[in-house]
Amino acid sequence: MASADPFQAPYVVNVDPPGLPKTVTRLTTEFGSFVYLVGTAHFSRESCEDVATTIDLVRPNVVLLELCTARTGVVALDESEMLEEAKTMNLQKLRSNIQAHGFTSGIVSSLLLLLTAHITKELGMAPGGEFRTAYKHACGIAGCRIVCGDRPIQITLTRIIRAMSLWQKCKFGWYLLTCRDPISKEDVEKCKDKDLLQQLLEQFAGEYPEVTEVLVNERDQYLVHSLRKAAQPVHSRLIGGPEPIVVVGVVGMGHVLGIVSNWDKKIDIKSLVSIPKPSVVGRVISVGIKIGFYGLCIYGVYRLGKTWKLI
Known part of the structure; x- marks a missing residue:
């Protein structure tokens, strides 16, 4: 197949490679x-194989990952390091999350990390394997760029919190x-068809459309924007003008339908x-119980980590 670098040779796309x-x-x-969208499950070795196969077959100009820049550390660690990282939660990590994301978002981020750690411990498999696989295979293609296409995690967490009532x-x-x-x-087998972590979150989010909107639907639209931007033609010196490119997008399976349905829509x-x-009423009501509530959350994170033997 021709080189994937449009500045070195004309790029010929095999649209549907066997x-x-x-x-x-x-x-x-x-x-x-x-744009070749690979729907993955974050705790699935089969998904890693799908990502590797797709990148090797289509040899893209760009590989886009469903990560934001704050979460790029997931591709830098090897499987054993990531497994240990996901299993370990302590008060220092809690403080770091609060410093990085703010008090409220830091607490929610820590609770999500504990949930991820629980799944990791149960499955014996670290999350993010598909992203590490994508990074490795993309690095083997001359001229291939790797970009992060997800909305910053702090914005997502803050919008989730603002969308919910205190209760x-x-x-x-x-x-x-x-x-x-x-x-x-059986749950492990389901990971091959849908992301288990997202299933667990959707069990809660389904009760509150506002949360589902922020956690899933808004990020579907953001990923569409990122994929379109990544797929912009590049100027080719060989043809003297813009040349279409090939992008592989690595995203959770739960986002695929939303991306497809929003693909031709205008994204704000x-x-x-x-x-x-936050509303004035919300600030007035929450200020009296804020310290006690967050104190309970911190204590809950610590006790939960002890219960799961993660601290």
Whole structure:
């Protein structure tokens, strides 16, 4: 196959190469670029194989990962390091999360990390393997760029918190603290079809459309914006003008349908990255119980880590 570097040789796309995994959805842009969307489960070795196969077959110009820049550390660690990292939660990490994301978002981020750690411990498999695989295989292609396409995690967490009432925040925190049922072999098999972590979160989010909107639907639109931007044609000295490119997008399976349904729609990116201001009433009501509530969350994180033997 011709080089993937449009500055070195004309790029000839094999639109439907044989052996392309069934988890791949092909999209096209108005400029003629191709986007191969690989739907993955974050705790699935099969997904890692699908990502590797897709990148090796289509040899893209760009590989886009469903990560934000704050989460790029997931590709730098090897499997054993990531497994240990996901299993270990302590008060120092809690403080670091609070410093990085702010008090409220830091607490929610820590609770999500504990939920991830529980799944990791149950499955014996670290999350993010598909991203590490994508990074490794993309680095083997001359001229291939690797970009992060997800919305910054702090914006997502803040928008989730602002979308919920105080009672919903309490229920959300309690759900994350107590969602630690054993994971069966059947659940492991389901990981091949849908991300297990997202399934657990959607069980809660389904009760509150506002949370589902922020956690899933808004990020679907943000990923569409990122994929379109990544698929912009490049100037080729060989043809003297713009040349379409090929992009491989590595995203969770739960985002594929949303990306496809929003692909041809206009995306209001400014609204997706704005931080809504809390209402005056909400600030007045929450100020009296804020310290006690967050203190309970911190204590809950610490006790939960002890219970799961993660601290």
